[in-house]
Every structure is written in C-alpha cells, then in structure tokens.
Amino acid sequence: MKKTTNKKQGASASAVEKKRARWGWFFTAPFGIVFLIFLVIPLAYAFYVSLFTYTQVRGNAFTGLANYKRVITDPIFMQGMGRVILYTIVMVPIQLGLALIFALLLDSFKNKFASVSRLVIFLPYAIPGVIGALMWGFMYSKNMGPFTTVFQLFGLGTPAFLTSKGIFGALVNVVTWQWTGYYMVILYSALQSISPDLYESARLDGANEFKIATKIKIPMVSSSLVMVTIFSLIGTLQFYTEPTILRNQAPTAIPIEYTPNMYAQALAFDYNQTNYSATVSFALGLVVVIFSVIFMKLTKKQSGLGD
C-alpha cells in the first residue's frame, strides 16, 4: 500500500519535473533563438567563409586555413593588433586608476557636491561614442578648438593632436573621457555595499583614511575591479568608433586599417575581400576571447566568475 503511493508520487513528481523542464525551455527559448541566429550562425558562417578564397581565375575556392596563415603574417593586421594592445596597456590602467580614485574620493566625501560630481563624471556615458569623438575632434581642431587660444596665452603653439605623433594621446583622451565615469559608478556602488562597521573598527585600531582605502576598500571591491577590467579590456581590443570618426579629420594620422575592426571593414567594403575580412573578424574575436580567458584565469580568486 505504502509502496504504491510512493511510486505514484514518484511518477507524478517526475511528470511535474517534465512539465517544469518544458517551461524552462519555453522561457529560455526566445533568447536561444536570437542567440543562435545572431551569434552562433554569423560566427559559424564567418568561419566557413574564411576557409575560402576568391580569385578571378578559380572563383571561390576552398583554401582551408590559408587565410589564417595569411592573417598571422599580415603586417597590416599585426600592426593594428599591436596598436590596440598598446592602447589596452596604456588606456585600461588610466581609466581604471582614475575611476578608482574618483570612486574612493566620492565614497569618503558624501555631500551634495560629491553627488553632483558623480553625476558629471558619469555624464559622458549618456553621450554616444560617436558624438563624444565628434566633439573632441572639433576641440582638437586648430581652427575651431579652444586649445589654440589657451596655448597662445602661454606663448605656445597648438599641440598637434591630429598628427601621427599626437593621435595616440588624442584617442586615449577621448576614450578616457567617455568611459571613466561608467567604471567609476560600478566601483562606487561596490564601495557603497561595504558595511561601515569595518571602517569603524579599523579607525579604532588607528588606521587613517588612506590605510582604510588601500587595506580595506580596494580589496573588498576587487571582484568589481576584475569585472571592470574585463569590460575595458574587451572594449579597447575592439577599438573602432573613435578612430573611425577622427579619421575623417586626420586621414594621414589614422590609416584606414588603423585597428583590426577598421581593417575588417575596409577589407569588406573597400577592397572587396569578403573571405579575408571574415578571417580578420574571426581572428580578432579569438584574440579577445583568449585575452579575457587568460585574465580571468589569472584573477580567478577575485573574479568569482570562474565557478
């Protein structure tokens, strides 16, 4: 008697399970479909396309990994890749350093002025990257920008932002302006979630504000720091919008293949090399994923993303 009810319950429980599983699929299916159509299939298609090479004589011929061999020995791609890696090395620490400093200052200095500052620093995030780059491009301009006047005051010429020498710093500045506030807000919110009791007891132990910041606050937000670093790493390696906009003003300083993304676009549209363009996109994606995975492995303890 007892056994049968158990069995029955077991059977109905598994029916419920089955039903639940179906609902689980129901809720996640729309995303799965979008994911498939706009991520998996384009990537698979790009990979497929990258295995072919088009020539006038032979048409579209299967060439296996030849395009990948070409990409790793392609000086233009390698220069572009080197450039974005250099940008990453310079830009990520600047952005995150500033973001962290602002976040710590705002966290320890809570009043009206601080909340206004927070809003102002975050404001550039509300402005599209295109418009940000346009504005800075105008400001860098010798004819229209304010810097000519400012530097004349000190008897100096306008810094040549839009030359091949100045363009690196000019772009670093645009991106820093655009994104520091976003990272600052993430770090600031993480700081807010730390219990103030911790600071109290540290103060009782004689720690000053600087000590509290470096010994308590920063370690406590390390998981957010890791996340923010990954965001900015991925963002910088994909560098596209800002150099594309500034290129309109500085075509000699920014060649059309300045970054891998720009190169992929030029290949597809200006050089009509669809297959190779797909290869470059795919290779770039691969490099970004490899970088993020390495970074996540190195910081596994802090990130909390590993498990």
Next chain:
Amino acid sequence: MSTKNGKQSANSETINHIKGNPRIFTCVVLVLAILYFLLPIWWLIVASTKTNSGLFFGSHGSLWFDDKFNFFENIKQLTTYQDGIYWRWIANSFLYALVGGFGATAIAVMAGYGFSKFRFRGKNFYFNIVLGALMIPSTALVIPTFLLMSNIGMTNTIWAVLLPSLLNPMGVYLMRIYCAQSLPDEMIEAARVDGAGELRTFFQVSLPIMTPAITTVFLLSVVGAWNNFFLPQVVLSNPKLFPITVGLTQWQMKSQAGAASEQVWNLVTSGAFISIIPMVLAFLFLQRYWVGGLTAGSVKS
C-alpha cells in the same frame, strides 16, 4: 617591532603631509574632474549657437558665445536641409533604441527567469555558453552578421539594425542573478500550489518583483542601441534609415571634404547637441536606476 611602528607612523605622516587637508584635496580633484568632463559638453552647447563662420571666427573664442546667436536659425536649417532628414534620423534612433531595447529586455527577462527558476536538462551547458558569449566582442560580430545578411538580402532594412540588437547576453546574466537573489522560490511554489499556471505565476507574481531589474536592463539596452554605430554604419546604405549617429558622421565627412562639397559644420554641432538632450535628460531623471543597474552583478554577495 618598534622600528616597524616607527616606519608606519612616518609613512602615514608623509601621506598626511602630501594630502594636506584631505577635504581641500578632494575638492580640488573633484573640481578639476568636473571641468574636464564638462568641457566638451560646454563647447558643444556654445558651438550649437554659432553660424558656420562663427565656429571658426567667433568673436569670443570657441568657449564663449558669438555675438550672433544663431541657434534657432540652425534649428530651422536642420528642418529644411535635405528635406529635414535630420529629424528622420532622430526618429530612427528612437525606433531602434526603444523597440530594440524593449525586445531585448523582454527576451532577457524571460531567459533570466527560466534559467533561475526551472531545472531542465542541458541547462548548465546552455547557460555556460551564454556566459562565454559575454566575452565575444560585439563588434567582432558586425562583419559576420553583415556577410550573412547580405547573403539573404536583408541589409538596408530596419530589421538589419533591430534584430541583432535583441541579443543581450549581459541582460540575461543580470536577470538570472537578480531572480536568484530577490525572487524567493517559496513564493513561486506558493503560487503554484494555489493553482496558478506558470504563465500566470510569471506575470502576476514574478514580474512585479523583478521590476527594478527589468528597468535597469531596459535602460542599458536602450543606451546600447542608441549609441550603436558600427552595425548600422555597415548594414545600412540608405540615408533614410540611418540613426543619428551614422547620419551626423556623414555630414561631418561631407564638411571635411572641403571646398568641393557643402560645409554644414553648424548643422553638425547643433544637430549633435540636440541629439544628446533626450539621453542626458533620461540620465538625470532616472539616476537611481542607472546606478542600481550597473551594480547588479558586479557585487559578489
């Protein structure tokens, strides 16, 4: 031990010395930060009130208004230039941002809920792939998406911009975390015991609790779509379909091209200024949602 203590106090003394009065130090840093972050915006406000020549030869430099206040004249010109295509670009941006953002949010909310509250075979594998997708750079998808779309003849339609913006793995990730933390299983169980179907439980019990997270995912999706540039620039060639980001750069390019073509610098600056107003206002009024949204998922519980 004593040497160590001595060293420490010496250390903190120097730090205090460097910092001087910490409040003044903080104020100075923040004032400098405000100046830096507002500078281009101030420049744009001023520039939007100038004529084409005023931008170059303004009587009070580029950081102050010209004698001739041309803002309304510029707006008039925006409305007539190329048959007022500017306003069409703004409308397109709204369409792409709001419809795309709404769709992306609906899909992410469902998926986050599904991943968090149901058990089904393959779920972990499925979700891990989504997590992995967070690392695939969105711009690396642009050219592949374009190639695929041009193959099926879908480029140069609004769908070419709208549909890819439905993909938002970050939104799914945030929603899942939120559901796991703020939506108790017991509550859903109770609704089920009361005889509510899954859909009814979702709409009447779960959705209201998920509102804060939904708002933030929606806002983030809208910003993402509003700021989008690479994808529409690649998949669209018909100017009537451009969002404002692509449209303005075309004008910039045209003006830059120099003598042979028309210079519409004043339209670029006033157009850029008007285009940032909606998003900036949204930011100011919806502040707490942004902050909440950006934090979700960044803080380990």
